[in-house]
Amino acid sequence: MKWNEKIIEKLLGFCALITILTTVGIILVLLIQAVSFFQEVSIVDFLTGTQWTPLFAEKHFGILPLLSGTILTTFIAIAVAIPLGLTIAVFLNEYAHHKFRQIVKPMLEILAVVPTVVYGFFALMIVTPFLKTFIPHLSGFNALSPGLVMGIMIIPFVSSLSEDALNAVPNSLRKASYGMGSTRLQTAFRVTVPAASSGIIISVILAFSRAIGETMIVTIAAGQQPNLTFDPTVPIETITAYIVQVSMGDAPHGTIAYKTIFAAGITLFVFTFILNNISYWIREKYQQKYE
Amino acid sequence: MNNEKKNRLNDKLFQGIGIFATFIGLILLAVFIGFIIYIGWDRLSWDFMVSLPSRLAKRAGILTAWTGTLWIMALTTLISFPIGVGAGIYLEEYSENNWFTNLLEINISNLAGVPSVIYGLLGLVIFVRVMKMGGSLLAGSSTLSLLILPIIIVATREAISAVPRTVKEASLALGASKWQTIWHQTLPAAMGGILTGVILALSRAVGETAPLIVVGALTYVPFTPKSPMDQFTVLPIQIFNWVTRPQQEFIINAAAAIIILLIITFAMNGIAIYLRNRWQQRVGW
Numbered sequence: 038m039k040w041n042e043k044i045i046e047k048l049l050g051f052c053a054l055i056t057i058l059t060t061v062g063i064i065l066v067l068l069i070q071a072v073s074f075f076q077e078v079s080i081v082d083f084l085t086g087t088q089w090t091p092l093f094a095e096k097h098f099g100i101l102p103l104l105s106g107t108i109l110t111t112f113i114a115i116a117v118a119i120p121l122g123l124t125i126a127v128f129l130n131e132y133a134h135h136k137f138r139q140i141v142k143p144m145l146e147i148l149a150v151v152p153t154v155v156y157g158f159f160a161l162m163i164v165t166p167f168l169k170t171f172i173p174h175l176s177g178f179n180a181l182s183p184g185l186v187m188g189i190m191i192i193p194f195v196s197s198l199s200e201d202a203l204n205a206v207p208n209s210l211r212k213a214s215y216g217m218g219s220t221r222l223q224t225a226f227r228v229t230v231p232a233a234s235s236g237i238i239i240s241v242i243l244a245f246s247r248a249i250g251e252t253m254i255v256t257i258a259a260g261q262q263p264n265l266t267f268d269p270t271v272p273i274e275t276i277t278a279y280i281v282q283v284s285m286g287d288a289p290h291g292t293i294a295y296k297t298i299f300a301a302g303i304t305l306f307v308f309t310f311i312l313n314n315i316s317y318w319i320r321e322k323y324q325q326k327y328e
Numbered sequence: 329m330n331n332e333k334k335n336r337l338n339d340k341l342f343q344g345i346g347i348f349a350t351f352i353g354l355i356l357l358a359v360f361i362g363f364i365i366y367i368g369w370d371r372l373s374w375d376f377m378v379s380l381p382s383r384l385a386k387r388a389g390i391l392t393a394w395t396g397t398l399w400i401m402a403l404t405t406l407i408s409f410p411i412g413v414g415a416g417i418y419l420e421e422y423s424e425n426n427w428f429t430n431l432l433e434i435n436i437s438n439l440a441g442v443p444s445v446i447y448g449l450l451g452l453v454i455f456v457r458v459m460k461m462g463g464s465l466l467a468g469s470s471t472l473s474l475l476i477l478p479i480i481i482v483a484t485r486e487a488i489s490a491v492p493r494t495v496k497e498a499s500l501a502l503g504a505s506k507w508q509t510i511w512h513q514t515l516p517a518a519m520g521g522i523l524t525g526v527i528l529a530l531s532r533a534v535g536e537t538a539p540l541i542v543v544g545a546l547t548y549v550p551f552t553p554k555s556p557m558d559q560f561t562v563l564p565i566q567i568f569n570w571v572t573r574p575q576q577e578f579i580i581n582a583a584a585a586i587i588i589l590l591i592i593t594f595a596m597n598g599i600a601i602y603l604r605n606r607w608q609q610r611v612g613w
Contacts, residue, residue, distance in 0.1 A: 056439060128350060281542065317434055
């Protein structure tokens with residue numbers, strides 16, 4: 038092998054190595070700043086405190102209000118995206134003509150392409166006023182509206198991956214089911230969906246991970262007020278929105294406010310990291326290969 | 329009603345529900361966008377495009393915002409394209425099946441799922457503070473490059489693996505080296521797929537707001553950036569800033585700016601889809 042071929046291989050290897058360095062960088066950055074944060078705030082207070090007021094004169098550092106906000110908006114979004122996404126996947130796979138599917142699947146991707154700041158605008162300016170006509174006591178900022186809008190945004194994550202999984206189920210299974218006299222609906226929910234369950238579960242996990250990490254919709258429309266509540270009609274704040282809120286205010290380097298965004302960040306990272314790894318693990322272990 | 333009839337009815341019922349589910353999201357999006365156009369259209373004008381931001385909503389424009397967005401797009405392409413394609417080539421053509429390759433693959437799949445705001449925190453410490461770039465265009469585009477790297481790598485790998493073995497083997501048999509084969513045969517054949525992936529990744533970068541806010545992009549920049557080390561704002565941040573103002577006029581500005589942002593995003597996705605279709609048709613191995 039000529040020497041320049043070797044240099045090229047090394048260079049390309051370095052490009053690949055950058056992705057590892059990125060992960061190491063993320064973990065180190067979050068850990069170092071978070072450790073410095075936990076030297077000033079006890080980790081027990083952080084994990085069990087019910088008030089989050091780092092920017093006030095009287096400071097409390099309980100992550101629970103941010104966590105409840107994140108969980109609340111996430112579950113609202115999931116409650117929209119999973120039923121709709123799965124229905125779409127089954128419908129496109131079992132009912133729709135393949136040409137229809139070829140056109141509709143990329144169209145659904147448009148939902149994931151629209152920038153999140155635009156969805157934030159939708160939630161605040163359109164969905165909240167609309168919901169107010171049904172729920173008069175709904176606050177101008179709330180968890181419900183950004184949650185619903187986020188749900189619409191992540192529909193294609195669920196529908197696309199689930200449909201791929203359903204599509205990988207061999208036709209012989211489907212044919213056998215029809216042969217027994219099943220309808221398309223029975224075939225879908227008793228044969229193909231169970232056969233594709235690992236892929237569907239992966240799509241659900243990734244949708245969760247996506248909803249937890251979503252930032253701008255909740256920053257704009259949920260209110261930036263940490264409240265330990267599961268009431269979807271009042272203002273709340275998510276972990277992600279808090280990080281943006283502090284960044285907007287330009288917290289000076291080294292202050293406790295600056296360190297809080299890393300403590301919040303590492304909490305967020307742990308959740309999504311676990312979910313992502315579970316989905317990878319399921320894919321490697323349970324993804325059935327049909328020949 | 330007997331069982332068979334009930335089953336048939338359920339079957340038909342689900343078909344209706346399926347059509348509803350498929351289109352409800354798109355219909356809502358269309359309604360939303362229609363609303364945006366309705367309130368923002370009249371505000372769009374040449375003045376709006378070339379005016380600096382202002383405290384008076386009627387005089388404010390998006391000049392600094394879209395120039396910032398263009399700068400970010402250009403710099404992010406310059407940084408992420410060679411690294412992402414390089415990593416993709418390495419994984420597809422060079423790496424052996426060992427623990428390190430395995431780690432790389434788990435890692436890339438993981439990075440794709442890390443929330444964008446976390447990349448912002450990484451950029452804030454590494455690029456802004458340690459490398460002393462400040463809240464500059466370079467810091468912002470470096471951060472976004474890391475964010476879209478997984479998308480580019482995956483697209484590159486798919487495009488390369490779609491190139492048939494026979495082409496590579498023919499090249500090698502004629503005495504070309506491994507790199508000559510990649511450079512003269514594999515990459516040109518895979519370029520359509522790679523470009524599609526890169527454009528899709530960039531369209532994602534253009535819409536990103538949170539990581540750039542964390543890295544220190546400003547909401548008010550009274551000048552257009554002249555070099556990669558300048559401070560900047562981008563369209564999504566300008567929109568965010570206007571959305572959070574209480575005055576109605578700024579909301580109209582935000583809607584007008586959203587129209588521009590959506591045009592850019594949809595145009596990029598359109599180009600990507602067009603490229604993908606053309607490339608798939610042309611290359612009939």
